[in-house]
Amino acid sequence: AQSVAQPEDQVNVAEGNPLTVKCTYSVSGNPYLFWYVQYPNRGLQFLLKYITGDNLVKGSYGFEAEFNKSQTSFHLKKPSALVSDSALYFCAVRDMAPRDLGYSTLTFGKGTMLLVSP
Amino acid sequence: NAGVTQTPKFQVLKTGQSMTLQCAQDMNHNSMYWYRQDPGMGLRLIYYSASEGTTDKGEVPNGYNVSRLNKREFSLRLESAAPSQTSVYFCASSFRPPTSLQETQYFGPGTRLLVL
Numbered sequence: 084a085q086s087v088a089q090p091e092d093q094v095n096v097a098e099g100n101p102l103t104v105k106c107t108y109s110v111s112g113n114p115y116l117f118w119y120v121q122y123p124n125r126g127l128q129f130l131l132k133y134i135t136g137d138n139l140v141k142g143s144y145g146f147e148a149e150f151n152k153s154q155t156s157f158h159l160k161k162p163s164a165l166v167s168d169s170a171l172y173f174c175a176v177r178d179m180a181p182r183d184l185g186y187s188t189l190t191f192g193k194g195t196m197l198l199v200s201p
Numbered sequence: 202n203a204g205v206t207q208t209p210k211f212q213v214l215k216t217g218q219s220m221t222l223q224c225a226q227d228m229n230h231n232s233m234y235w236y237r238q239d240p241g242m243g244l245r246l247i248y249y250s251a252s253e254g255t256t257d258k259g260e261v262p263n264g265y266n267v268s269r270l271n272k273r274e275f276s277l278r279l280e281s282a283a284p285s286q287t288s289v290y291f292c293a294s295s296f297r298p299p300t301s302l303q304e305t306q307y308f309g310p311g312t313r314l315l316v317l
Contacts, residue, residue, distance in 0.1 A: 127308040173244065191244040192243055
């Protein structure tokens with residue numbers, strides 16, 4: 084079964100500093116990896132995804148993520164944090180290998196709250 | 202283009218009452234999903250519909266039923282609500298290419314449900 088771990092419940096960073104939100108995954112085949120952001124009382128918004136190719140993926144709002152196959156990680160990064168980046172961030176994985184010609188679904192991590200202080 | 206819409210935004214139920222959460226998408230997506238979000242547990246899949254006319258159980262289907270009414274609409278029904286079903290419910294949709302798993306899910310704004 085596929086799984087995602089976000090080891091930090093909360094990440095605190097000062098505005099202007101770089102930020103990293105960690106994610107590790109486990110799948111049986113090659114992974115599709117996603118990052119979503121949830122602002123207070125809102126739905127999830129898609130940030131970026133890794134399918135194949137370049138290990139550094141660029142997404143919305145200046146975010147990027149680095150895929151590392153040997154460490155089974157997909158950490159979310161931003162060079163300079165903004166107070167408005169404060170939100171709940173979810174990593175998700177989809178197994179690329181279909182099982183029995185069926186349909187595989189996304190598995191989400193538990194989320195990491197990012198707090199950016201002025 | 203409204204994306205994924207959900208109604209109601211908020212609902213209070215008494216134990217044993219029933220209700221249906223509505224979801225609609227206008228992106229011509231073929232796949233739709235229902236998740237619940239609980240503190241410290243992330244999102245857990247309740248049911249999904251890979252295409253019109255099909256539905257399948259996800260990780261936590263007990264106590265729920267779904268109907269894929271047409272390509273646009275996917276409803277979630279609680280026949281006899283329990284306090285354990287107090288949660289935030291999200292609907293999502295995606296376009297699934299026939300020969301690929303390369304798809305992105307897009308989420309609605311959520312329904313907050315409180316069961317007393």
